[in-house]
Amino acid sequence: MPPKLRGQDPDNLAQGLMYLAAPIVYCALRKFPSYRKLCTITGFIIAMASLIGASFANSVPGLLATQGVLYAIGGSLHYFPAYLYLDEWFVRRRGLAYGVFIAGAGAAGVAIPLTMGWILHNWGFRTALRVWVVVCIVLTTPVFFVLKARLPDQHADRGPHKFEFRFLKSPAFWILLTGNVAQSLGNFMPALYMPCKCPFTGGDHGTDFVASAFAVAQGWSALSGTIAISLCSAATAVGATLTGWLVDRYHVTTVLNFCTVGTVVAVFVFWSFAVYQPILYVFAFLYGIFAGGFPATWSGCTGPVRRKYPVENGMIIALFTAGKGIGCVISGPVSGALVASDSWKNSVGYAYGSGYGYLIVFSGVTASFAGIGWLGKRCGMV
Numbered sequence: 001m002p003p004k005l006r007g008q009d010p011d012n013l014a015q016g017l018m019y020l021a022a023p024i025v026y027c028a029l030r031k032f033p034s035y036r037k038l039c040t041i042t043g044f045i046i047a048m049a050s051l052i053g054a055s056f057a058n059s060v061p062g063l064l065a066t067q068g069v070l071y072a073i074g075g076s077l078h079y080f081p082a083y084l085y086l087d088e089w090f091v092r093r094r095g096l097a098y099g100v101f102i103a104g105a106g107a108a109g110v111a112i113p114l115t116m117g118w119i120l121h122n123w124g125f126r127t128a129l130r131v132w133v134v135v136c137i138v139l140t141t142p143v144f145f146v147l148k149a150r151l152p153d154q155h156a157d158r159g160p161h162k163f164e165f166r167f168l169k170s171p172a173f174w175i176l177l178t179g180n181v182a183q184s185l186g187n188f189m190p191a192l193y194m195p196c197k198c199p200f201t202g203g204d205h206g207t208d209f210v211a212s213a214f215a216v217a218q219g220w221s222a223l224s225g226t227i228a229i230s231l232c233s234a235a236t237a238v239g240a241t242l243t244g245w246l247v248d249r250y251h252v253t254t255v256l257n258f259c260t261v262g263t264v265v266a267v268f269v270f271w272s273f274a275v276y277q278p279i280l281y282v283f284a285f286l287y288g289i290f291a292g293g294f295p296a297t298w299s300g301c302t303g304p305v306r307r308k309y310p311v312e313n314g315m316i317i318a319l320f321t322a323g324k325g326i327g328c329v330i331s332g333p334v335s336g337a338l339v340a341s342d343s344w345k346n347s348v349g350y351a352y353g354s355g356y357g358y359l360i361v362f363s364g365v366t367a368s369f370a371g372i373g374w375l376g377k378r379c380g381m382v
Contacts, residue, residue: 015188016332017072018079019325025080026318027163033149036081041144043077048133050074055129067129080321083314088150092248094313099244099296106236106292167309173316175376176301179256180294180320182369183263184327187291189335189363190232190271190284224277228284235288243293252300253373253382259297260371262290267364274351294370295324304382338362 029036050070057063082101090097119128167173239259246255270283298320302313344357351360376382 014068014072014075016325016328017069018076019321019328021072021076022080022083022318022321022325023315025076026083026314029081029084030163030312030314033084036084036149037144037147039077040081040147041078043074043079044136044140046074047071047078048074048136051129051133055126080318083317085147085149087312087314095247095296095299096241096244098299098317099241099247099293102240102244102292102295103237106233106238106240106288110230110234110237112233163315164310167305167311167315170305170309171381172304172307172376173301175382176252176256176304176373177320177323179370179372180298180301181323181326182366182372183260183294184324184366185331185334186327186363186366187294187324188328188331189359190267190287190291220277224280228280231281232284232288232292235285236292239289239291239293240296242289243296244299247297247300251377252297252303253377255297255300256294256370256373259290259293260368262286263294263367263370264364266290267360267367271360271363272351275354291367295321304377334362335359 025039029039050066050073053070054063054067057066086094086097086101116128116132119131243255243259246258266283266286266289270279270286274280274283298317299313301320302311302316305311305316338358339355342355342358344352345355346353348357351357373382
């Protein structure tokens with residue numbers, strides 16, 4: 001049997017690499033805007049090919065190469081051109097637009113875990129991946145025919161667009177980016193360990209959950225972790241939309257504090273005491289509302305920087321996305337190390353003794369760092 005994925009899975013790796021690629025894709029398409037639609041279609045084809053390849057994988061390295069690295073390349077090419085389209089179509093309600101854009105992923109995550117779990121249980125991960133490819137093709141292909149820019153390709157006739165990077169001198173940019181990266185380090189850990197599944201740990205059908213997965217560690221069924229992820233995804237759709245709406249109306253540090261306080265409370269109050277299934281579900285929902293809303297604050301992070309330096313909204317969001325990618329890639333091995341070294345297991349009360357005590361504390365503490373934007377504002381730098 002191939003080795004288990006230790007704290008890292010192909011989906012998490014692909015997500016992290018996609019985030020890291022955001023500035024590269026954004027800059028390339030900002031310089032050559034006429035290639036945006038072609039980039040979106042090409043990325044989609046690569047992503048679908050990677051999933052088909054993953055369905056034939058027989059080892060962890062093969063799965064990481066296809067569903068991890070190759071999917072990340074295709075996903076980044078397919079996903080990030082949307083930043084340019086959103087910047088053109090929305091100005092006054094740009095925060096809400098980005099919030100709804102992010103909410104789309106959360107909405108999709110409501111039914112997908114349950115549906116894919118059912119397919120995995122009955123037909124295995126290979127069939128599940130192939131079915132998902134068919135679903136994606138059917139749902140996505142019609143969009144390509146209506147996807148268009150609001151403005152003409154302004155720079156197509158004058159050559160590549162010249163970028164302005166003076167905004168990198170802005171203290172506000174670095175303070176807000178630091179908070180974003182720190183928050184991202186623990187942001188993915190609850191999602192990694194509520195179900196935490198590897199298709200090579202339970203035979204071809206991949207229905208066995210990793211023994212250390214939080215829900216299973218409590219003696220509950222695997223379905224409980226899947227339900228928690230679905231609740232978290234549904235709440236993310238609500239939270240991202242709400243956060244985007246708030247960003248259009250209040251200073252970004254106020255909205256960051258809203259997300260930060262809510263996330264910290266969700267982790268330290270509800271995850272800490274999630275020794276009963278209802279509390280786990282409450283935690284999943286609250287975590288989706290507040291932690292899921294963090295990316296919707298990025299459009300508001302442009303405001304404090306723009307006061308002194310010219311910068312495009314999409315550039316800030318692309319760099320903050322890359323910052324989240326750093327956290328995503330690092331969080332996999334860090335979470336594995338935290339679980340492996342947890343000395344509180346069976347020696348302290350509540351969820352802290354479940355083997356995830358270190359993970360809970362790490363997630364809560366890193367979430368609190370998103371509030372440094374408020375400190376920067378108090379010091380007159382944001």
